[in-house]
Amino acid sequence: MKVRSLFASVIAVGLAAHLSAQIEFISVEKLADHVQTDTGTVTLKTFIAPLAMGQPPVSVPYQFRVHVEGTDLGALATPTFAAPAGSSYLNGTDPILGQMVYNASGDEWGRTFYYGSKYSATG
């Protein structure tokens, strides 16, 4: 993941004092994505948000990404993310709580949440 590498120097400082820590990096990122199609022409890009079974996909312009990274994280209790009521949260059927998903190959927990508006919240 690029975000982690961006701040590698900061991580190194943190680990120097706590070499035994398994969790190394946690991030909450709010992303606005754009596409350039001409000289000086940039437009907001939309994503096809995966919704609950039976619901049609919806194009949304904003992503909200959470990650927990480190080593040997498979045994960690599933991290959760809570968005406040009122945010335009579009994943799944639960509008408030979200569970992260473990990626064994990357040894990280993470999930991308999609928002139909610019509004989001604290992590």
Place this chain on the structure above:
Amino acid sequence: MTVDSTAVNLNLGAAANADIYPNVPVATLSAGTWAGGGVNTLYLNTDQALTISTSTFTDFYTNGYLSHIGLFISNNGSDFVELESFSDNTLFPGELTTDSLSTTLNAFSLTGGQSYLVEIEFNVVVDTSDELSGVLGVALFTSRTQFYIQAVSAVPEPATYAAILGAVALVGVMVARRRRLV
């Protein structure tokens, strides 16, 4: 969020307003032609060098704890490779700082017929956490712009081939005439 039974508070602050995103990155390109219709693509001959310059990151060094600019490229869906990046870090004052990037792809560094995705990212970290000992937690905003490059092999156009063949034929005719005269 809750991690390892510990509440980790990463606050995006006044995140209810998208206006606090970093400004939108825009690329200035020294060569190539935009074409393609729906998703326009920059068509670039492989024998041309291409300088990619980013717009200015106006939030750089003014908002948040750490700002970062990244310029990346991916070939046909492969992982992104960093071309250039700079971080401004108030935790480590004195580091080199900049508010824009520029890099040059040399001629013949792209492969003809291949598609490339270029990405510019402006990142601002607005909060950090220390609820979990030894763990760095960050809340950040990212504004990202992507565009496609289609590399075109620097081979002669059909009209060029026709002209070459015509010239060869003309020489052949002239040689044949001389032989008949001799």
